[in-house]
Amino acid sequence: MIKTLIPVRSHIVSGVLLSRQDGEIKILLMKRVKGNFWCHIAGKVEKAETAVQAIVREIKEETQVQVSELYSADYLEQFYEADQNVIEMIPVFLVYCTEHQQIVLNDEHSEYAWFSLQEAIEKAEFGGQRLLYQYIWDNFVHRKPSELLKIQLF
Template sequence: MPYIASNIIEMVVFKLEQDKPLYLLLHRQKKEKLYPNIWQILSGSIEKGEKAVEAALRELEEETKLKPTAFWVAPYVTQFYDAAYDSMNLCPVFAAQVEAGSTPILSDEHDEFQWLPFEEAIKFPVWYGQKEAVRVVHAYIVRGSEAARLNRIEL
């Protein structure tokens, strides 16, 4: 019987340029063992003893060196089944706004990045859950719904 795991976070990073949201997409290096040569939103592992929110902020720093100006838990959880471990994985999704003009400094895991408008950003992630995460963040956080106010995490 599969077990349920929650040891990965995912994050939609965005900035506002002239009041228009742009979303960060990262390209995994071809040499990466796990999911090489794909476009994705920011993701990473939750370390032992670490809270998901702590992991999200750490991964943002490690993978991009970007600093959030605002931070939210998104009203969405991505999910996937891992056949190798017979596990159903539930991944909390976060959203981070960064300063206009911000440029990530990439870790060795990624070799390219793009800041894209919503319509383009949802075309790039390989995984359905990541595409949906961008849609949810766009609808509920970026557009300023009540969920944005309620789900904001003070830094």
């Protein structure tokens, strides 16, 4: 009997941005043009890039936010991609943005908004997103993250 393996791939990074908006901490979600769903930032790691370099670049490209405070979220998004028969593992990063952070979208997204945790969970298309947003809230809003997760930028 021939056993078929499911490859595990990790070539994407994702980032969740938090900002105080109107007195409350909120999560940035953007509506993707392709697929028409709300999501946080994600993108592929380019050749010769580290995951940190990739997420800083992706955040700048998608929102025009200059990252100054970056953390490893200590979390991996994971899902099965049926059309490619692959399990995708995505390291997540967290960015604390300035109060009333302004966003300038690129052409990958049609709109954005800052949402409360409950609103973000309601907007999330996928169960993994809902779990991630709750995890971020528990570990980066309700608690001060460990300094060991803070990433020194270049």
